[in-house]
Amino acid sequence: MFIPIEFQKVFQKTQQTAIAMQATYCDEVDSLASRLGGLPYWQADVSFPVDRAGEPLALLVQINFAEVPAHPDLPKAGLLQYFLPRRDDYYGANLDEVGGASQLVCHFWPQPDAQANIADESLCPAVTDSDLFPIFGAHALTFEEKPDYAGIDTIECAQALDANPFEVLEDISLNEKEESLFFDAISDYVAGQGHKLLGYPSFMRGDPRENSDYRLLLQIDTDRDGDNDILWGDDGIAQLFIRDEDLRAQRFSRAWLFWDY
Numbered sequence: 001m002f003i004p005i006e007f008q009k010v011f012q013k014t015q016q017t018a019i020a021m022q023a024t025y026c027d028e029v030d031s032l033a034s035r036l037g038g039l040p041y042w043q044a045d046v047s048f049p050v051d052r053a054g055e056p057l058a059l060l061v062q063i064n065f066a067e068v069p070a071h072p073d074l075p076k077a078g079l080l081q082y083f084l085p086r087r088d089d090y091y092g093a094n095l096d097e098v099g100g101a102s103q104l105v106c107h108f109w110p111q112p113d114a115q116a117n118i119a120d121e122s123l124c125p126a127v128t129d130s131d132l133f134p135i136f137g138a139h140a141l142t143f144e145e146k147p148d149y150a151g152i153d154t155i156e157c158a159q160a161l162d163a164n165p166f167e168v169l170e171d172i173s174l175n176e177k178e179e180s181l182f183f184d185a186i187s188d189y190v191a192g193q194g195h196k197l198l199g200y201p202s203f204m205r206g207d208p209r210e211n212s213d214y215r216l217l218l219q220i221d222t223d224r225d226g227d228n229d230i231l232w233g234d235d236g237i238a239q240l241f242i243r244d245e246d247l248r249a250q251r252f253s254r255a256w257l258f259w260d261y
Contacts, residue, residue, distance in 0.1 A: 002181035004172050010160040011149040018148035018199025019069055023139040025227035031117040032079065034064045036195070036220060036230060037127065038138025040081055041112055042119040049083050049105040057083035057105055058127050060135065061218065063197070064112075069145045073198065073247055079109040080252055082218075082240065086131040091232070093257040098208055099241075106253040134220075134238070134259075136229040141195075148199030151192040155209050156200060193237065194221050201239045204260045214241035217255050236261025 003011070023036050031041045040059040042048060049057045063080040070076065083105040084092040092103030127133045150156035152165040161168055174182060192202030201207070201216045218240040223230040232238050238259035246254040 002178060003185050004174075004182065006161065006168055006172065007152070007165075007182075007186070010157055010165075013160045014150035014156055014200070015147055016199060017071065018146055019071065019197040020144045020146045021195035021197065022142045022144070023195055023223055023228055023230065024142075025137055025229060026140045027138075029138045029140050031114050031119065032064055032112055033062075034067050034141040034143075035062050036060070036139040036141065037135030038062075039119050039121065039124055039126075040083075041079055041109065041114075041117050042123060043109075043113075043116045044118045046107070048123055049107070051085040051088075051103065055086065056124050058086045058131070058133050058135075059124065060084050060104075061220065063141075063218075067141075068143050068197065071198065073244075075250060077110075078250075079112040081107045081109075082255075083107075084133065084257075086127060086133050088132060091132070091134055091238075091257070091259065093238075093259055095208075095258065095260075098210065099214060099256050102257050104240075104255070104257045106255065108250065108252050134230060134232045139223075139228060139230065143197070146196075146199075148192075148196070150200045151202060152186065153203050153206055154200055155207050155212050159212060195219060195223065201241075202237060204236060208258055208260075209241070213243060214256070215244055215247070216240075217242040217247060217252075232259050233261035 029035050040062055060082045065075045066077045085103050094100040094102040127136050157165050196219050221237045222232050222235045236259055240255040240257055242255040
């Protein structure tokens with residue numbers, strides 16, 4: 001594995017635990033189970049979220065923290081949901097302003113009760129081909145702890161180096177073969193891509209954040225494995241970012257959505 005010492009130190013310095021998520025398309029998921037897309041858990045005493053035109057939003061993700069490996073920054077229980085509009089060219093994201101208002105809607109159920117679930121397709125219709133939504137159908141989620149490291153295109157890597165990572169790479173003066181070996185090595189070493197909770201984000205066109213005030217809460221990647229049907233634009237990737245103090249206080253509604261391709 002060819003990784004210059006400067007970047008070895010960065011990876012060691014930024015190592016933290018992420019929770020990788022494995023998605024599997026399925027026809028039915030238990031009402032309280034974690035999932036991407038599909039029918040959400042819902043209760044009759046709460047109004048279902050709608051878009052600006054009054055149409056029901058679609059479920060982006062549902063996380064049951066009772067199914068997630070214990071982590072000091074996450075609740076031990078409760079059901080977290082995020083919803084997006086079905087027909088928006090940008091999937092409801094505000095890509096012009098870091099942390100800016102978007103059409104992302106959050107709901108957190110501290111004590112969900114499967115017996116109270118009233119969700120059906122009259123409340124939340126299935127996503128169809130006429131919709132502009134990144135996820136078609138329900139994808140059950142399983143979770144696994146994994147080490148994660150800041151990729152060279154993240155603000156966390158720049159802060160650990162106290163320099164622009166790409167300028168440091170130029171100063172090292174790698175030849176073409178060494179540079180190829182380096183990028184091959186970090187693609188294996190830094191588990192940036194894929195679905196995950198916490199850890200570090202992976203970008204297609206660079207980090208939109210100006211500093212590390214916002215950390216990764218959740219990343220959802222394009223996923224066409226098997227029957228999976230998750231696609232952000234042209235093979236893109238999406239993240240939800242949140243301030244550390246909001247995460248610890250469980251103010252999940254303060255997260256903001258970014259995606260690129």
